[in-house]
Every structure is written in structure tokens, then in C-alpha cells.
Amino acid sequence: MKVVITGSQSFIGKVLETTLTAQGHEVFGVDSVAPGGANSLAADIRDPALADRLPEMDAMIHLAAISREPDCAADPRLAFDVNVTGTANLLMAARKRNARQVIFASSEWVYGDVANDAVQSEDTVIDPAAVRNEYAATKLAGEMALNVAVRRGLEGGTVLRFGIVYGPRKANWSAVEALVNTARTSETVTVGSLATARRFIHVRDIASGIGAALGRRGFEIFNLAGDRLVTLGDVIEAARSRLGKQLQVTERDASAISIRNPVNDRVKRELRWAPQTSLETGVAELLEYFREGEK
Numbered sequence: 001m002k003v004v005i006t007g008s009q010s011f012i013g014k015v016l017e018t019t020l021t022a023q024g025h026e027v028f029g030v031d032s033v034a035p036g037g038a039n040s041l042a043a044d045i046r047d048p049a050l051a052d053r054l055p056e057m058d059a060m061i062h063l064a065a066i067s068r069e070p071d072c073a074a075d076p077r078l079a080f081d082v083n084v085t086g087t088a089n090l091l092m093a094a095r096k097r098n099a100r101q102v103i104f105a106s107s108e109w110v111y112g113d114v115a116n117d118a119v120q121s122e123d124t125v126i127d128p129a130a131v132r133n134e135y136a137a138t139k140l141a142g143e144m145a146l147n148v149a150v151r152r153g154l155e156g157g158t159v160l161r162f163g164i165v166y167g168p169r170k171a172n173w174s175a176v177e178a179l180v181n182t183a184r185t186s187e188t189v190t191v192g193s194l195a196t197a198r199r200f201i202h203v204r205d206i207a208s209g210i211g212a213a214l215g216r217r218g219f220e221i222f223n224l225a226g227d228r229l230v231t232l233g234d235v236i237e238a239a240r241s242r243l244g245k246q247l248q249v250t251e252r253d254a255s256a257i258s259i260r261n262p263v264n265d266r267v268k269r270e271l272r273w274a275p276q277t278s279l280e281t282g283v284a285e286l287l288e289y290f291r292e293g294e295k
Contacts, residue, residue, distance in 0.1 A: 001214060004054060004099075006030045006045055006090060007063030011169045012105070012206055016061065019207040025214075028055055031064065045086035051093035059101040059156075059214055060094040062087065065138070068172060069109075072134035083138035084145070091149045101156030103213055104146050108161050108199075108225065108262040109136040116259040122161075122221040122266050143221070150219040158216045160209065163225030163262055166282065167203030168289035176200055176235050180286045183239035188248040194233035195257045199225035199264070202277035212273040222267040227275050229261055238283040 003020055007013045008029025017027050029040040030050075036042050043050055045064050065083045066072055072079035087104070094102050111120045112130030131137050143159050150157040166176035173181070175198070182189050201224065209224040233249075240247050268274050 001058045002026045002028070002056065003214070004028045004030060004057045004060045004094075004097075005063060006060070007065065007105075008040060009033050010063055010067075011167070011172070012165065012203055013063050015167070015203050016063070016207040016210055019204070020211055023211060025211075028057070030054070045090055046081065048089065050089060051096040054093055054097050057094070057097050057099045059103065060090065060099050061103045061105075061210060062090055062142075063105045064090075065105070067135070069133050069135040072138065076134045079134050079138055080141075083135075084141045087142040088145050091145060091154070095149070095154060099154075101158060101214070101216060102146060102149070102154060103158045103160060103210060104142055105210075106139045106143055106159050106161045106221075107136065108163055108223070108260055109133070110140045110143065110161060111260070111262065112136065114260055116257055118261065120223070120260065120262040122223060147219050156215075156217045157219045158213045159219075159221040160213060160224045161221065161262060162206060163199040163201045163223070163264075165203055165206050166200055166286075168286060169203075170293075174200065175232060176282070177286060179232065179235045180239045180283055181290060183236060183245075183247060184243055184287060184290060187246075188250065189236055190250045190252065191232045191236075192252050193254050193257045194236070194249070194251055195231055195254070195259075197229040197231040197234075197257075197259045197261075199228065199260075199262055200230050200235075200279070200282075201226040201275055202282045205275040205277050208276070209267065209271070209273050212267075212271040220270075222271065223262040223264050224267055225262045225264045227264065229259065230279055234279060235283070238279050239287070242280070242284055242287055
């Protein structure tokens with residue numbers, strides 16, 4: 001299958017390109033910092049002429065975005081321009097290049113404010129008034145644009161709402177990377193509440209989940225998240241156990257618990273996909289990555 005990946009030089013994009021290539025797909029990358037050459041293009045996804053610079057394709061996987069909430073909040077106009085206008089431009093380009101499917105990287109944050117005991121499934125009705133930040137708003141707008149594109153003739157539009165992704169990377173850490181690094185470099189770890197929990201998912205599992213979604217038809221939404229809720233306390237304990245050291249753990253406010261629970265039942269059932277990287281394995285890999293970086 002001929003696949004175009006936008007945001008191909010991103011944390012997820014690099015792992016995804018390796019994963020899809022190993023599966024036998026022909027991959028073409030688009031990124032503002034792409035190296036160029038036969039299999040990549042340095043481009044702005046908002047460029048109206050982008051379609052003419054892209055190859056024919058079977059599918060487009062759209063990862064490119066301003067993806068940090070603080071960056072979106074700092075410049076909302078730019079965030080909406082890149083994340084919404086850019087997505088609309090790519091949908092037009094994909095259809096011009098005869099793509100049968102567009103896979104859109106969305107986020108669990110589109111569910112908005114949620115109660116700690118709530119479960120977020122793909123059938124959860126989203127209240128726009130509960131969407132409280134620019135990043136989530138742009139992702140929800142992208143989902144809607146993809147839905148309309150399918151209604152106007154695109155064969156497949158697949159929304160993947162990512163859980164919180166972690167893995168070896170130098171910057172833009174989730175709580176997992178940040179806590180593991182603190183545990184290895186300090187004797188003390190401070191968190192808001194140890195009971196705060198997310199369905200953290202390793203970047204390799206995100207990549208395999210995206211690959212499993214290739215070839216779908218119609219408009220569909222899947223939560224691509226970990227198999228279980230992992231608390232901050234779980235992350236610290238996994239790091240402490242691997243390091244074999246004692247840690248002094250302090251909670252700023254044990255009652256300030258935040259839990260988001262986007263269940264992955266549908267993607268496991270319909271795409272025959274499941275996460276393969278345990279928290280313990282992921283933490284061990286992070287520690288090794290950090291150690292190698294110090295050499």
C-alpha cells in the first residue's frame with residue numbers, strides 16, 4: 001500500500017514510518033523539516049499547492065499538528081490555522097491524489113472535562129461546552145471535517161483518538177518520561193496526586209494501532225489507548241523497582257485526583273489490535289535510553 005504520512009519527522013511519525021516500512025508498505029513522508037529526496041517532502045500542510053507536490057496514494061495518515069496544549073493556548077490563531085485549515089487542505093490534497101482513506105490523529109482530550117469515575121467510549125456524546133482548550137477544539141474540528149469529507153465521497157475516514165503517548169524522546173515528555181527521569185536522577189519525587197491515572201500507551205503500540213487501521217472504509221472512530229489505567233504511583237513504583245533504589249515520594253495534594261479513561265474495547269474487537277508493551281518494559285526502555293544519552 002502507498003501511504004503518505006504527515007508529521008513524518010515527529011516522535012510518532014518516525015516510529016510509524018519504520019513500522020509500516022517493515023510491514024511492506026511504501027511510505028512517503030511530509031514534514032516541515034523533512035529531509036527531502038525521493039521518499040519525503042519538506043512542506044507546510046497549509047500550502048494550497050501541496051496536492052501537486054504529493055504522489056498518488058492509497059492512504060494518508062495525518063499526524064502533523066501543533067500538538068502541545070500550551071503552544072495552542074499561546075497562539076490560538078496559529079493553532080487553528082495549522083490544525084484546522086491544514087487538515088482541510090490535506091483532505092483536498094488526499095482526494096486529488098486518489099487516496100481511498102485518511103487516518104486522522106485525534107486525542108482523548110476531545111472528550112472535554114470528564115468525571116474521575118467516567119468512561120470515555122467512542123459512543124460518548126461530546127459536549128462542546130466541556131471542551132476547554134484550543135488543542136482539543138482543533139482536534140474536534142478536524143474530526144468533523146473528516147466526517148464531512150467521507151459524506152462527500154472519500155471512501156474511508158478513520159479517527160484515532162490517542163491516549164497519552166510515551167516512549168524514548170528528548171523533549172515534550174508525558175508524565176511517564178518525566179517521572180522516570182526524576183526517579184533516576186533524584187532521591188525525591190513530587191507529584192500532585194499519586195492516584196492520578198491515564199491509559200498511557202507506548203509509541204510502538206500507537207504505531208502498530210495506526211497500521212491496523214489501514215484499509216478501513218466509511219467514517220469510524222477508535223480510541224487508541226492503553227489496556228488499563230496506570231496511576232502516577234504505578235509509574236514511580238515501576239521506575240523505583242527497576243532502579244533498585246528507595247525514593248522519597250511527596251504528594252502536593254492527595255485529593256487532587258485526575259482520571260481520564262478512554263477505553264479501547266472497540267479497536268481491540270474490530271481491528272484485532274492490542275497494546276503489547278507493558279509499563280515495566282516501557283520504563284526499562286526509558287531508563288536505558290536516558291543512560292545511553294549520558295554517554
